[in-house]
Amino acid sequence: MTTDIHKLLNKYFEGETTSEEEKSLRNYFSQENTSEDLLEIAPIFTFLEDEATALAVLDEIRKEETTIPRKNKQLRTIIWTITTLVASFFIAILLLQRPDTTTQFVENQVWVNGKKITDSDAIRYYAEESFSKVKSEENILEDQLNFMFE
Numbered sequence: 001m002t003t004d005i006h007k008l009l010n011k012y013f014e015g016e017t018t019s020e021e022e023k024s025l026r027n028y029f030s031q032e033n034t035s036e037d038l039l040e041i042a043p044i045f046t047f048l049e050d051e052a053t054a055l056a057v058l059d060e061i062r063k064e065e066t067t068i069p070r071k072n073k074q075l076r077t078i079i080w081t082i083t084t085l086v087a088s089f090f091i092a093i094l095l096l097q098r099p100d101t102t103t104q105f106v107e108n109q110v111w112v113n114g115k116k117i118t119d120s121d122a123i124r125y126y127a128e129e130s131f132s133k134v135k136s137e138e139n140i141l142e143d144q145l146n147f148m149f150e
Contacts, residue, residue: 009041 008025011017017025028034029045109116110123117123 005035005038009038 005025005028008017008021012022012025026045029038029042034042108120108123109118110126111117112126117126
């Protein structure tokens with residue numbers, strides 16, 4: 001049986017299995033008596049089985065949602081509309097309040113390793129050091145392409 005599984009696995013990783021063979025692989029790895037040399041591969045197939053189960057449950061939920069009576073949908077729409085209006089009202093109040101213009105920032109400060117630093121030159125140094133460590137998207141893409149073509 002293990003030689004058959006190994007042959008099926010080789011065929012699977014070559015992309016040559018049929019759906020029937022993939023189903024038998026999922027069934028094999030869902031059993032408790034999986035051989036120890038294949039335990040590292042088992043999560044691939046149990047994940048696929050779990051995903052299939054989750055999709056089946058999701059389909060059931062969608063079917064149940066379509067059978068909700070119209071009255072409940074109308075009630076939900078009304079509650080949603082009222083909630084949206086109340087939230088919009090509170091956001092408008094917050095936006096219309098004028099900020100206190102008398103407050104001014106007296107000093108710049110940064111915390112490094114638990115120490116408060118207020119010296120502007122030191123703050124600038126730490127900021128530039130932090131920004132230099134950030135890679136741009138172009139650098140990341142270039143690194144990935146170089147890795148692929150090595």
